[in-house]
Amino acid sequence: LAAPRATLCVEWAPNGERFAVGLASRDVAICYYRPELQCWVAMKVGKSKASVVSVAWHASSNFIATGSPDGGCMVYDVSE
Secondary structure, three states, X not given: OOOOOOEEEEEEXXXXXXXXXEEXXXXXXXXXXXXXOOEEEEEEEEEOOOOOOEEEEOOOOOXXXXXXXXXXXXXXXXXX
């Protein structure tokens, strides 16, 4: 994952197929393995008003919640 600023948190999805990355650039990236490319790829899913310092997955691995130090909380649908 090439990011313009620091990675602040990482959390694996409950199904073990993806992981979420919270960034100081206020972005959230979902990373997953692409066997045809033989590498991990990242997809940005949202932008917060402040750095993303916490990520948590729903048990279904279809939703992710993020937290920021400004008190912001966002929930994203990251269904495949």
